[in-house]
Amino acid sequence: MHSSAVQRLAVALLLSACASTTLAGTTHTPQQVPGVYHQQIGQLQVTALFDGTVALGRQELVGIDPGAVTRLLDHRYVPEDNKGLQTAVNAYLVQRGNHLTLVDAGTAQCFGPGLGQVLTNLRAAGYTPDQVDDVLLTHAHPDHLCGLLDTHGKLAFPKATVWLSKADADYWLDPASESTAPQPLRFAFKLARDAVAPYAATGTLRRFAPGDALPAGVTALDSHGHTPGHVSYLVDGGAGQQLLVWGDIVHFHAVQFTRPDASYEADSDRNAAIASRRHTMAEAAGNGWWVAGAHLPFPGLGHVRREDDAFAWVPGEFAPLPEK
Template sequence: MTIRPAFSRQLLSVALALASLGAGMSAAPALAAPPAQLKTQVPGFYRYAVGDFEVTALYDGYVDLDSKLLKGMRAQQIQSLMARMFMQDSKGVQTAVNAYLVHTGERLILVDAGSASCFGPTLGRVLENVRAAGYAPEAVDTVLLTHMHPDHMCGLLGADGKPAFTRATVWAAQEDADFWLSEKIAAAAPEGNQPFFRMAREAVAPYQAAGTFRTFKAGEAIVAGVSVLPTHGHTPGHSSYLLTSGTQKLLVWGDIVHNHAVQFMHPEVSLEFDTDQKKAIATRKALFAQAAKAGWGIAGAHLPFPGLGRIRKDAQGYAWVPVEFGPIRSDR
């Protein structure tokens, strides 16, 4: 085949153009590397409306709980249930510790105060998240304790050992105070449990000295719009708080559930830390039935943050239905 001179010149021009383009591309500066990974999380708070009340979930942090603490079910079955929820247990199950700030319009109420420094570096963030949420700790006027375990009350004190909530009255059930603040009961307890009693006494001591630690009995009214539900078992005076605004209700239930993958489907599974395991099981079963039937919102201290949602009755036990992230809406 004979190549015409004109066509040959065209081929040469194309080749030269491609060569020039390639040279230009190779000479382009390399893309700059992105900045270093930040490896930090957003502040741990989430707002939620209950009628005219504004509820702010506060993340205190997490603790890795060994699934062996769950009682009443074979280990293989527990592992199977957790695997369904993709829960890792090689170093313990990551378990949230949550507290809840309730603005009623007239009062600023904190339900549980977190762990402070009692349980290690993965916990103790309630105070910083109160501030991150736009509130000052001194604006809190009422603290309601679901019970007197350290991860719910050590946060009553700041890093200096002084009251973190300087204007607040702290409330706990009489039965819990009688148990956890008793030096006689503490002395008779197993040695490994005695630090729990000491931390409880230390957390409330400054409030007792100031006359701002008080106890309530069953049926006693504390704050308008908040009802106390005795939910004993996990501790002698474990209590939950039912918030009511208009037609909407939210139950802040403390330590009714520690492992959502297991205990919703099988409320008969208890925890080694339950003071009275039989009573804790009976309380959980009754509360699940009541909350599911009434359609109450739920706020749980050890449910995945923000720990807000509802309970659905299933053919086998119950299921946890978490809230969806979104704007604050009081119409639902």
Template structure:
């Protein structure tokens, strides 16, 4: 077959291009890629609610044994985990989150993380406060949802001093009376006694400085932040409603430990609950309130940033995580 001169030229160019392409691919393949970075982004995420700026802070993670969940057969738990693509290898990876609230007048930290109480996978709150553009010295108020070590040990620096030296630390009266009681600690099972000591140690320098206080049910804390009693996980477990009941964000502490299981089955408790029946009742009540009111939710053990909404389903509830967004004034 004879080709016109133009066609021969095009064929030649195509062949030349193919050879050059092969050469370029060969050269690219032989060049080494940059070294993998092997670090994650800083653990903070901002959320706006009216004139409040909320910054979710990642303290780290702990692998919780799924057998700690009570109220369902193990096979049912595994089915729920698999449906949500939650791996249960050395336990279920469970986030520990804290929340920094800038009201314009106060810089309020809700929970302080675990510091060094539970190993190297936790203890990042201070680093992430700084990464988020704040200094620990600027925090003037710390509100504790409860006094378990993964929420209170972060009150101390690595040197055992006040990590938030200008802050007044607040806890519910019932939790303070329980966790700071020598009598209750002495009567507790031996395996639980270290938790009492960690709570006492964490607040000791604040007590010495006159910066630890407790509040009673119904007591006003500050404009724009209300305490919502949600006991059961601990005697004084407290959630905090930011904004207003019609447009609010509820920081609910340890109402949920496993999103794959407990939203679908709010009747499932966890071994750590002081009063499992009361913890279940508090969870069901808050699920109903949050779903009905449309509150945004911030959870200490929900996948970071732990922000989203509760949706009522035909059976049980579902977790709807927040969508990444810039801070928009029109939403």
């Protein structure tokens, strides 16, 4: 063997031995990167915050034949185990200048381990909870508002004003509603009351009706159906850019874009939820809005494309932030 070839072989063997020694001696447990993703949209810096995942059973899709669900899930590669389909829970921090708005707050301690990561990831993104000026809630389900409280049951966002639609507040915060609600949903009423109580006590809970003024640049769009007062938030980014944070318009992304008529078992009014989904998707597609979805695969930022009478999800491309 030529001497140069021998030298190359010796170097390769030495590197291999070093790598084997390092791997064999390590006790490091691999960790996923922080659940944080930044996207510049016009004048807005939008930060997706991963809260964790929850399993939703395919049988919770209603109004669609199970065989059609199976066909739509085939080759979509949505992770699934005996508990159900992996479904992300996301929240979104929107920065305009020095003003910080958080849309939805995650689950905190309400759903056990594997969730409740919004505060951790907010800090990993370089922010602190007391910098948040407003928290906009799309609706009053536990995976969207339990994160208003920290691990000690105190205000997670001590300087923030919390915004909840009057229709959802009237329903979810009223003990009388609990007694007539479907049994599987009754647990959520106390969680909602507990989560907002400290903000109500300090006068920083705002119940808003259609047409009421919201934080600058934000418009609430009626998208009721999943809950009586479910809203989506359209945020003006300037320069012709708009961001729609649409809450729970979609739970099963591999099915409901293609079949918007498939509803979720937990929808309070399934017909209204279907109508809201069709209308919201059509508006997003027709206007070219950026979309942020609470239960789309993290970071859940992208666009909606129309496909005949249905729609498709177009994930956003990774892009560096502009220099400041």
